[in-house]
Amino acid sequence: MVNNVNIELANKEAIKLIQAAQPIIKGVGVARDVVPGMRENMILHAGPPITWDRMSGPMRGAVIGGIIYQGLAKDQASAEKLAASRDIVFAPWHEHSGVGPMAGVATANMPVWIIENKTHGNRTYCTLNEGLGKVLRFGAFSPEVIDRLRWMQDILGPVIAAALELRGEINLKSLIAQALQMGDEVHNRNRAGTSLFFREIAPAIVDTKFRDADKKKVLEFITSNDHFFLNLSMPAAKAMLQAAEWIKGSTIVTTMSRNGTDFGIRVAGLQERWFTGPAQMVKGLLFPGYSDADCNPDLGDSAITETAGLGAFSMAAAPAIVRFVGGSASQAYEITNRMYEITEAESESFQIPALDFRGSPTGINLLKVCERDILPQINTGIAHCRAGIGQVGAGLVNPPFACFEAALEAFAETYAPVFQ
């Protein structure tokens, strides 16, 4: 009991809300129409707030691409000039009920997933996954990247939107639970999730009024990219955690996020305040031809999956991921087992077969992280540190301890006198 706040009870309440959340796919809309506060000159990005002058290379590359795609500038030079001016408003996705993988850049014209937590009614958003190779989220902005984004706006978004209208909502929590039984941890391994979503949507796509050639291209686009589901698992995780975003006195972490420069966390009992520290370097497997010198520090909102007990927290469900991020299968089990040390609960929905169906470690407790000196584990993609290049690998990373220390201090101040 702290200043009339019982932390234990508050955390129980937060966990109850997270467990009860039921994220579904509601539809696909255009960011300007559906994302709260979105406007023409706004650029949403991953991680805590950041200004142009402090942005890393891949974040700058994605911003340049976003500005060109949105038609606000014609080329790189004028886009950079505009980005540095006051005419562009930068804002974290997390402050607009959304998430974005890697750079996470979104502009007003982009189609976005609309995810709804059926239990509590809150909605979250995310762009549609662009695929692999040269893509905006890893900082590429060449004409092929912009052309693909325009096709996604003109065809991909509308076809999926129409198919979802015919088919009705899709239960994302169930898809994620099934994917964990099929070797995904739905952060860096999404092959099962993508497959299951594809099975759900394909018959309805055939049913839409679009041309056969467009239907076929949409199906091929989805199936050619095993990460397509990532942009669904992320807003699903966000929709679950958002339910607990403001529980007075709770020390449950509701956000872990990186902008490529800073790592930021938010805590239920501290509402919308960010606590940051330097984004760390990722250790893992690099694509041929790249070295550590090519790697940007940790980037993206995708650590929302770990915050919800998925991603690296559920690595024991996805031993095959070590082929992508490095390590051995036994290491995957060790990571999940360690994460039980800093979490408050075991998921009632997400089960890990290899641990005899134990629920995934859910609800990071700030106090446990600090007391036990165990940092959350994250697995993640690695972007090239220069704008315009793209992904160079994938690996494992932790947050800086500094953001947890800062949050603990703020919690003590807010709920004094318990920690004094």
Add this chain to the structure above:
Amino acid sequence: MVNNVNIELANKEAIKLIQAAQPIIKGVGVARDVVPGMRENMILHAGPPITWDRMSGPMRGAVIGGIIYQGLAKDQASAEKLAASRDIVFAPWHEHSGVGPMAGVATANMPVWIIENKTHGNRTYCTLNEGLGKVLRFGAFSPEVIDRLRWMQDILGPVIAAALELRGEINLKSLIAQALQMGDEVHNRNRAGTSLFFREIAPAIVDTKFRDADKKKVLEFITSNDHFFLNLSMPAAKAMLQAAEWIKGSTIVTTMSRNGTDFGIRVAGLQERWFTGPAQMVKGLLFPGYSDADCNPDLGDSAITETAGLGAFSMAAAPAIVRFVGGSASQAYEITNRMYEITEAESESFQIPALDFRGSPTGINLLKVCERDILPQINTGIAHCRAGIGQVGAGLVNPPFACFEAALEAFAETYAPVFQ
């Protein structure tokens, strides 16, 4: 060295052929046109040879359904009369380069998968999976079963055949290898395999000239049945083992199969000879409302997956299957580890993530089974023991030791004097 036959070298040769096999989906044809020796009055069935009077309930039910479907009789009574006469020729699928799950009944008009082992050129066949519930392979033969088979003949088969022609062959070995990374063992868990096949075929189905309504129904039919892939994994396993079906002096088991009355095996060095013993009762999980008294003994050609190192041999890749067949995840690991004791090799293609990507136990050695007194493990569906009902559960079962003893004796006689 036995009578100029070196068993070790012969087994090495058999393993080499099995490892080198590359099963692909070549197409879909009609049994009468493509299955060697198929004719109008022939009924192919699972397991070793059997006569009507010795057939179990579900096998009889499937035969009745097959006769009605093929138009050889109008109702159950006349179908039974015909089945008991000499006008129907019964033959094991295995003697016609094919396999059939459970009763495995196939008639001339049925569409069948054409699988080719690209390395050695041999082809194998299997019907298309009918779905769950009341289905022919579990002995049901009501009008809904027959109607579904006719729709499969008129629409499902032709649509998939046309899609495959547009798309070209599909590498089945690769799909199976991926499915093992996604929690399938491709016998009783085929959710990943079905998903991956669906992703491969859906865009091409959109591309065919059929009506949108038919395309949609075909996609829905496939995606509504997680066992759809079983009828692909089985002939793929058969195509691999067929390559080793006649290697002089080899003690590698090339067939394990059940007709619901007898369990039969065949051994590479003993060519096409069957060695049989009584089919055993399956221990596992029954659907609500059924008891042991409802269960038929072990049935079906699906143990070809175990013979190829898949199914229960790869259960460590599919811990989630224990929810279907009973047991715990740790039991799944134990089973796979035990099967290494009776096999000659580890698969170069099929890897088990949880065992740090160890190759699946491949190539059952008759000598090891007998010397070490360890029986192959099989997981399997359970049919109701009466004709016309269907599936009642799933579980674990072993072959009777008798067939291995008989094969060992025959091997000794054939290759005397080594065992004398």
